[in-house]
Amino acid sequence: xxxxxxxxxxxxxxxxxxxxxxxxxxxxxxxxxxxxxxxxxxxxxxxxxxxxxxxxxxxxxxxxxxxxxxxxxxxxxxxxxxxxxxxxxxxxxxxxxxxxxxxxxxxxxxxxxxxxxxxxxxxxxxxxxxxxxxxxxxxxxxxxxxxxxxxxxxxxxxxxxxxxxxxxxxxxxxxxxxxxxxxxxxxxxxxxxxxxxxxxxxxxxxxxxxxxxxxxxxxxxxxxxxxxxxxxxxxxxxxxxxxxxxxxxxxxxxxxxxxxxxxxxxxxxxxxxxxxxxxxxxx
Numbered sequence: 311x312x313x314x315x316x317x318x319x320x321x322x323x324x325x326x327x328x329x330x331x332x333x334x335x336x337x338x339x340x341x342x343x344x345x346x347x348x349x350x351x352x353x354x355x356x357x358x359x360x361x362x363x364x365x366x367x368x369x370x371x372x373x374x375x376x377x378x379x380x381x382x383x384x385x386x387x388x389x390x391x392x393x394x395x396x397x398x399x400x401x402x403x404x405x406x407x408x409x410x411x412x413x414x415x416x417x418x419x420x421x422x423x424x425x426x427x428x429x430x431x432x433x434x435x436x437x438x439x440x441x442x443x444x445x446x447x448x449x450x451x452x453x454x455x456x457x458x459x460x461x462x463x464x465x466x467x468x469x470x471x472x473x474x475x476x477x478x479x480x481x482x483x484x485x486x487x488x489x490x491x492x493x494x495x496x497x498x499x500x501x502x503x504x505x506x507x508x509x510x511x512x513x514x515x516x517x518x519x520x521x522x523x524x525x526x527x528x529x530x531x532x533x534x535x536x537x538x539x540x541x542x543x544x545x546x547x548x549x550x551x552x553x554x555x556x557x558x559x560x561x562x563x564x565x566x567x568x569x570x571x572x573x574x575x576x577x578x579x580x581x582x583x584x585x586x587x588x589x590x591x592x593x
Contacts, residue, residue: 319344319370320485321397324377325352328444329403332478333375333485342486346371358384361391368395373485376402380547382422389426399433399492401484403477406440406470406497407560416550435484435491439498440560442474443581446513447590450548455591460510461524463531463552468503470563473576476500480570496566500575503561512579516586519593528553 320337324330325347334347348356348367356367358379368374374397378385392400404420411417427434445451454460480498484491504512507523514521526534528549535545554560567575585591 317342317344318372319346321346321348321354321367321371321374323348323356323375325349325354327377328442328448328474329477329481330375330377332474333481336478336482337485340482340486343373358388361387364388364391365395368392368397371395371397373397373399373401373488375481375485376400376423376427378403378419378423380419380544382418385423385426389430389432393430393432397432399485399488400427400430400435401481402427402434402436403481404436404438405560406438406499406564408438410559411554412559414550414554416547416554433489433492435493436495437477437480437484437498438495438566439474439477440470440472440500442477443471443500443578444474444585446509447585452590455510455513455521456593458520458593459522459524460506461526461531461534462506463526463528463549464506464555465525466505467556467558468505468508468561469555470499470501470503470561471509471578472498472500472567473578473581476567476571476575480567483570491570496570497564498566498570498575499563501563501577503563504578509578512582513586513591516579516582517591518586519591521591 320343322330322334325334326349334345337343337345346354348354350357354367368391374392402423404424405417408420424436451460477498510521510523532545532549536542
């Protein structure tokens with residue numbers, strides 16, 4: 311891998327998050343760009359709520375992987391700062407099926423970020439993945455599964471869960487190919503859609519644990535999150551995601567992964583076997 315200081319610099323936001331840390335590792339391995347990994351806890355500090363620090367982290371950057379904040383608005387100013395700093399390309403992480411979300415209260419942050427990026431004068435690409443497989447072992451669904459039961463306001467409408475490794479592969483590929491993906495929007499999904507009950511059954515079988523799925527109302531779920539210490543607004547926002555999912559607007563699969571990467575996406579079963587072997591759901 312080259313250490314040539316003339317290499318362009320790519321800024322990876324959310325560098326300690328599910329996609330950011332994987333994208334940064336892939337870019338470093340590929341060696342065609344210098345990587346500036348930025349987050350609230352990274353050496354290159356970045357915080358969406360502290361715009362005074364944005365210019366420093368943008369200095370000398372040619373491309374940015376943008377993981378938007380959970381509130382609408384800040385990406386507009388960030389894009390203006392990026393343009394002023396000489397950034398040439400933006401790759402934005404958004405959400406599957408955003409065009410069909412309508413008046414839903416969920417996803418205003420992602421829609422605002424898309425407006426900012428797509429309305430800029432820079433070369434841009436938008437990636438819209440469905441819910442990550444890794445939510446079951448790295449995020450919101452993990453602790454309930456370890457406890458034996460996942461209770462969510464999701465019924466029979468399936469979700470085309472995607473492996474976050476595929477998302478990171480797609481981000482890295484787009485960043486490595488200037489011009490090829492300019493002005494493109496890619497809807498990224500797994501190869502088939504599963505209900506949450508089916509997903510939990512697969513996890514139960516692979517882990518060898520008697521895990522169960524229980525459907526609850528959005529209000530019950532929101533109240534449970536508040537009991538766990540969530541703020542009411544944040545809890546309501548997550549519950550609204552499930553209300554939107556039950557409309558079926560994001561239930562279909564796409565060929566986005568194959569278009570970007572030239573291969574089929576990883577299956578949910580592959581993910582489950584890998585995570586179970588690593589002990590993800592041991593009690």
